[in-house]
Amino acid sequence: MESHLAYLDAGSGSLIVQALVAGTAGVVVAAKLYWRRVTGMFRRKTPAEATVGTTAAPVETATPAAATADKD
Amino acid sequence: MTPEHTRPVAEPGSFRDPQTRVFHADGEVLRGLGAQAAQDWKALRDSEFFARTQADRTVTATEEIDRELPGEPGTWSTTLRHEPLPFVTYPYEWSHTMRQDAARLHLDLLRQALAAGFTMKDGSAYNLQWRGAAPEFIDVGSFEPAKPGEPWAGYRQFCQTLLYPLMLQAHLDLDPRALLRSQIDGVEPAQMRRLLGGTKRLAAGVLKHVHLHDSIQSRNADRSTGAVRDQLRDAGFNTELVIAAAKATAKLVAKLDWAPPATHWGDYRETCSYSEDDRAAKQRFVDSALEAADKTDLVLDLGANDGVFSRQAAAKAGYVVAVEADPAVVDTLYRQLRAEGEKRILPIVMDLADPSPGGGWASHERASFADRAAKADVTLALALVHHLAIGRNVPLPAIVDWLAGMGHTVVVEFVHAEDPMARKLLANKPDGLFPDYHVETFVRLLGERFDIAKRETLPGGTRTLVAGVRRD
Numbered sequence: 296m297e298s299h300l301a302y303l304d305a306g307s308g309s310l311i312v313q314a315l316v317a318g319t320a321g322v323v324v325a326a327k328l329y330w331r332r333v334t335g336m337f338r339r340k341t342p343a344e345a346t347v348g349t350t351a352a353p354v355e356t357a358t359p360a361a362a363t364a365d366k367d
Numbered sequence: 368m369t370p371e372h373t374r375p376v377a378e379p380g381s382f383r384d385p386q387t388r389v390f391h392a393d394g395e396v397l398r399g400l401g402a403q404a405a406q407d408w409k410a411l412r413d414s415e416f417f418a419r420t421q422a423d424r425t426v427t428a429t430e431e432i433d434r435e436l437p438g439e440p441g442t443w444s445t446t447l448r449h450e451p452l453p454f455v456t457y458p459y460e461w462s463h464t465m466r467q468d469a470a471r472l473h474l475d476l477l478r479q480a481l482a483a484g485f486t487m488k489d490g491s492a493y494n495l496q497w498r499g500a501a502p503e504f505i506d507v508g509s510f511e512p513a514k515p516g517e518p519w520a521g522y523r524q525f526c527q528t529l530l531y532p533l534m535l536q537a538h539l540d541l542d543p544r545a546l547l548r549s550q551i552d553g554v555e556p557a558q559m560r561r562l563l564g565g566t567k568r569l570a571a572g573v574l575k576h577v578h579l580h581d582s583i584q585s586r587n588a589d590r591s592t593g594a595v596r597d598q599l600r601d602a603g604f605n606t607e608l609v610i611a612a613a614k615a616t617a618k619l620v621a622k623l624d625w626a627p628p629a630t631h632w633g634d635y636r637e638t639c640s641y642s643e644d645d646r647a648a649k650q651r652f653v654d655s656a657l658e659a660a661d662k663t664d665l666v667l668d669l670g671a672n673d674g675v676f677s678r679q680a681a682a683k684a685g686y687v688v689a690v691e692a693d694p695a696v697v698d699t700l701y702r703q704l705r706a707e708g709e710k711r712i713l714p715i716v717m718d719l720a721d722p723s724p725g726g727g728w729a730s731h732e733r734a735s736f737a738d739r740a741a742k743a744d745v746t747l748a749l750a751l752v753h754h755l756a757i758g759r760n761v762p763l764p765a766i767v768d769w770l771a772g773m774g775h776t777v778v779v780e781f782v783h784a785e786d787p788m789a790r791k792l793l794a795n796k797p798d799g800l801f802p803d804y805h806v807e808t809f810v811r812l813l814g815e816r817f818d819i820a821k822r823e824t825l826p827g828g829t830r831t832l833v834a835g836v837r838r839d
Contacts, residue, residue: 301520302383305523306523307584309523309580309592310592310596311587312576314599314608314612315579316615317618318612325601328599331598338824345461357625
């Protein structure tokens with residue numbers, strides 16, 4: 296997929312806050328994001344993912360590699 | 368035939384986005400666009416949204432031209448030309464209401480852009496400038512076609528350079544200029560959090576935009592923005608939410624009003640020592656000096672107070688920058704000028720004994736006031752010298768040198784030591800501290816740098832006006 300990174304570091308946390316600023320619908324999106332992060336921690340990893348992050352990092356200190364592993 | 372042009376010089380404040388760069392040449396403002404930016408521009412140029420921003424002059428008037436720009440071959444695919452600004456200012460020189468209007472315009476443009484399928488790459492207050500009392504968005508390179516599920520990359524920058532400064536003034540009555548001047552990227556969420564603790568958490572917008580923002584930011588510091596963007600999109604984030612966030616933020620900006628405290632300058636005209644005769648004579652003197660000036664495209668009114676002489680100068684000049692140290696006075700003047708739709712008088716806040724230094728990368732990304740003032744044609748320094756010389760102990764020769772760095776024509780009002788206003792300032796200093804503070808000394812010093820064209824003492828006898836033309 297085409298890179299969608301801006302020249303400016305938008306701040307990963309700032310992007311999430313934006314959802315919360317947007318109101319109820321945004322809060323739902325943020326909640327979903329956090330829920331997926333939590334469930335992603337306990338989800339059985341595919342062998343490919345397992346070689347990337349061997350230890351289950353806690354949510355707050357997840358490495359970028361572990362964070363992308365949350366995706367289905 | 369193509370006319371010969373001088374080689375464009377890169378604008379030191381335009382380098383952060385490698386896809387676009389501003390150049391100056393012969394008073395023209397040019398912008399180079401890289402391949403991707405050129406493609407984005409073509410989409411923007413053909414949009415009804417962009418046509419609207421050009422018609423209502425909320426985005427700087429821009430046209431495509433055929434002109435080579437400096438750089439490796441192939442760096443710039445397209446060249447744009449922008450309508451030049453008479454005088455560039457920075458957020459640490461704006462009053463609260465100016466900041467509020469700049470923020471309002473930014474969010475308004477973002478909402479319009481999103482509705483038309485575009486977004487903005489950034490959210491910086493430095494992308495806004497002024498034409499008199501009207502804000503204008505100058506960074507055409509900021510617009511790009513929006514991608515589905517994409518949040519606004521500029522939200523953090525908007526908070527740091529516009530929203531937080533508004534909150535500091537509105538919630539704490541704390542002037543944000545010192546922070547803005549020393550930190551080019553604006554006020555950090557963590558700094559705001561420390562300033563807005565206790566019950567201030569409950570003030571409008573503070574919990575979400577400050578506390579939650581800082582806390583989520585630190586908890587996600589290790590995650591890349593790319594990963595978070597993917598997660599947001601997968602969780603259902605969409606353009607509607609960016610529009611809703613912009614709308615909610617605009618509502619907050621409108622709420623962040625500031626009621627300026629009554630200051631002694633606020634009623635200066637009522638309390639100052641002028642008689643009506645003095646005032647009339649002073650006005651005649653200023654008028655005749657402006658009429659005699661060879662060029663009046665840009666006039667600086669230093670120590671402008673309520674702007675009465677800025678207004679008078681505007682009748683005979685192209686553009687007037689009214690510089691005043693009191694933010695409350697500037698805010699009042701700005702609101703008056705805005706109501707009048709004035710596009711040729713720009714009020715700014717600045718302590719002239721401590722004018723804006725250069726800032727940002729290599730101290731050149733933001734130009735110092737001295738650099739910007741150097742291109743003025745006329746400098747008005749009415750009832751200013753005694754504040755600098757007595758109030759701030761600046762030696763008279765240094766004041767004259769400073770004036771010689773600005774307008775070619777200078778109009779100075781020297782307030783004698785016997786004048787009630789000067790006596791008030793002298794009362795705070797030991798007797799005999801300023802033996803040289805005398806009109807004859809001042810005129811002699813001025814005469815070393817300027818040809819004295821005219822000199823007149825006002826009927827009251829305690830103020831002398833001098834007009835000079837710099838010997839270049």
